[in-house]
Amino acid sequence: MWPGVLGIHITTVRIGALMSRAEMADLLLNQCARLGIRISWNTHIVDFDEDVSAGKGVAVGADGRRYEADVVVAADGLGSRSLRLTIGENVRAVSTGYVIYRGSVSTKDLENATVLKEYLQQNPRPEIRLSTGHNIHIVLTMYQRGVAFAITLPDNQRGTAMESWSSTVPVEQLLQSIPDGDKLDPLVLDLLNHLPERGVIEWKLCMRNPQAKWTSQGGHVVQVGDSAHSFIPTSGSGATMALEDSLSLAECLRLGGKNDIPSGAKVHELLRMQRVTLLQRLGIVVRSLLHSEDLESIKRAPKNMTQGKWLWSHRADAYATANYQKAKEHLEGKSTFENTNLPPGHVPEQWTLEGEVEREKQGRTVDLRANGDWSIN
Ligand SMILES: Cc1cc2nc3c(=O)[nH]c(=O)nc-3n(C[C@H](O)[C@H](O)[C@H](O)COP(=O)(O)OP(=O)(O)OC[C@H]3O[C@@H](n4cnc5c(N)ncnc54)[C@H](O)[C@@H]3O)c2cc1C
Known part of the structure; x- marks a missing residue:
C-alpha cells in the first residue's frame, strides 16, 4: 500500500509453517545422509542415454563417466539435458x-x-x-x-x-x-x-510450452520437477509440483517393482501430467492478470493465486497407490482412466504457450476457476 500504485494486501488462509529453500535443501540432505544415500558433488551431467535391451538408464558426466541404473531420474531443472531422450529437442523459452x-x-x-x-x-x-x-x-x-x-x-x-x-x-x-x-x-x-x-x-x-512426454522411449530415464515442467512464479506451485513428482514416482517405481521399471515411470507420467499442466497454465493466466492494464483484472489476480483444496490437500504418494493399477491397465489398452487429482468436475483442456500469448495480445482473459471446484475448503 503505497502512493502511485495500487496496493492489495492479501491474507487468505492461516499459514501453519513456512520454510526457506535453504532449510528445505538441508532437510533433504539430512534425509539422504540418514538413509545412507551417497552424493557425488561437482558432477556435471552433459547427457542422458538408455540401453533398453540391458534395461538401464545412463547419466553421462562431463568427464565421460557413465552413471548407470535401472532408472535414472533427470532432476536437472530447466533445459534438462534429458530432453533429447524424451521429446527429442530442447523446449524453447519465451x-x-x-x-x-x-x-x-x-x-x-x-x-x-x-x-x-x-x-x-x-x-x-x-x-x-x-x-x-x-x-x-x-x-x-x-x-x-x-x-x-x-x-x-x-x-x-x-x-x-x-x-x-x-x-x-x-x-x-x-x-x-x-x-x-x-x-x-x-x-x-x-x-x-x-x-x-x-x-x-x-x-x-x-515461459515454455508443456512437454508431451517426461519419460524416455524405454522408460529408463524419467524427468521430474522443472526438467519435466517449467513454471513461472505466479503459479506458486513449481517446487510443490517437483516434490509431488518425487513422491509419486517413488511410489510408482515401488509398485512396478525392479522388473517393471518402464511401467512405473510411464504410469507416474500419466498420473501427474494433467494436474501439472493445469498449474503451469494457471501461472501464465495469473501473470497476465497481474500485469494487465485493467484495474479490475489486477484486483482479480490475488484471488486467482489462492490454492484450492484440490491442490493443497493432495497426497501424491497415496494417489499413486490408489490409482497405479487402473492407470497401468489403461496404458496397456485394457480400460479407460480419468485422473481425479484435478479440481472436482474439471474438464482438462489442451493449451499451448503460443495460444496463451495470442489470447493475452487480444486482451482476452480466461477464468480457469470456472472449470471445476477450486474452493479453498
Ligand atoms: C524466481 C522464482 C520464484 C519461484 N517461486 C516459487 C514459489 O513461490 N513456490 C513454488 O512452489 N515454486 C516457486 N518457483 C519454482 C521452483 O523454484 C522450481 O519449480 C523448483 O526449484 C524446481 O525444482 P527442481 O529440483 O526440479 O529444479 P532446480 O531447483 O532447478 O534444481 C535442479 C538442480 O540440478 C542441478 N543441475 C542442473 N543442471 C545440471 C547438470 N547438467 N549436471 C548436474 N546437476 C545439474 C542444479 O544445480 C540444481 O541443483 C520459483 C522459481 C523462480 C525462478
Whole structure:
C-alpha cells in the first residue's frame, strides 16, 4: 500500500509453517545422509542415454563417466539435458517481458532492520503479503526465522537477466528501477535497506510450452520437477509440483517393482501430467492478470493465486497407490482412466504457450476457476 500504485494486501488462509529453500535443501540432505544415500558433488551431467535391451538408464558426466541404473531420474531443472531422450529437442523459452528480483534472509542477519523486527515481534504467525500495481507486483514472505521478497518488474532495464540463481544486482539498482521506490511498503523498504551483499537475485521470467512426454522411449530415464515442467512464479506451485513428482514416482517405481521399471515411470507420467499442466497454465493466466492494464483484472489476480483444496490437500504418494493399477491397465489398452487429482468436475483442456500469448495480445482473459471446484475448503 503505497502512493502511485495500487496496493492489495492479501491474507487468505492461516499459514501453519513456512520454510526457506535453504532449510528445505538441508532437510533433504539430512534425509539422504540418514538413509545412507551417497552424493557425488561437482558432477556435471552433459547427457542422458538408455540401453533398453540391458534395461538401464545412463547419466553421462562431463568427464565421460557413465552413471548407470535401472532408472535414472533427470532432476536437472530447466533445459534438462534429458530432453533429447524424451521429446527429442530442447523446449524453447519465451520471455514474459518481465524480470523477478528475489532474495531471502535469515532474521538473524536482520538485526538492524527495526521496522521488520518490531513487526515480527508483534505478529508471530507466518505471513505472505502481496501488493500489486501497474506493471509491478511484490510478494513479501515473513516468518520468525526468515524473510523473503519477490519483486516483478518489466524487463526493460538492461536486458541481461538470466534464468540463474547466481545472477545478482546491487540493491540500489533495484530501487532505482521501481517507480516511487522510496514510497514502498515500509516492511519491504526496511528489508531491502538491510540486505546482505549480493542479496538481490535477478531472474529473467520465461515461459515454455508443456512437454508431451517426461519419460524416455524405454522408460529408463524419467524427468521430474522443472526438467519435466517449467513454471513461472505466479503459479506458486513449481517446487510443490517437483516434490509431488518425487513422491509419486517413488511410489510408482515401488509398485512396478525392479522388473517393471518402464511401467512405473510411464504410469507416474500419466498420473501427474494433467494436474501439472493445469498449474503451469494457471501461472501464465495469473501473470497476465497481474500485469494487465485493467484495474479490475489486477484486483482479480490475488484471488486467482489462492490454492484450492484440490491442490493443497493432495497426497501424491497415496494417489499413486490408489490409482497405479487402473492407470497401468489403461496404458496397456485394457480400460479407460480419468485422473481425479484435478479440481472436482474439471474438464482438462489442451493449451499451448503460443495460444496463451495470442489470447493475452487480444486482451482476452480466461477464468480457469470456472472449470471445476477450486474452493479453498
Ligand atoms: C524466481 C522464482 C520464484 C519461484 N517461486 C516459487 C514459489 O513461490 N513456490 C513454488 O512452489 N515454486 C516457486 N518457483 C519454482 C521452483 O523454484 C522450481 O519449480 C523448483 O526449484 C524446481 O525444482 P527442481 O529440483 O526440479 O529444479 P532446480 O531447483 O532447478 O534444481 C535442479 C538442480 O540440478 C542441478 N543441475 C542442473 N543442471 C545440471 C547438470 N547438467 N549436471 C548436474 N546437476 C545439474 C542444479 O544445480 C540444481 O541443483 C520459483 C522459481 C523462480 C525462478
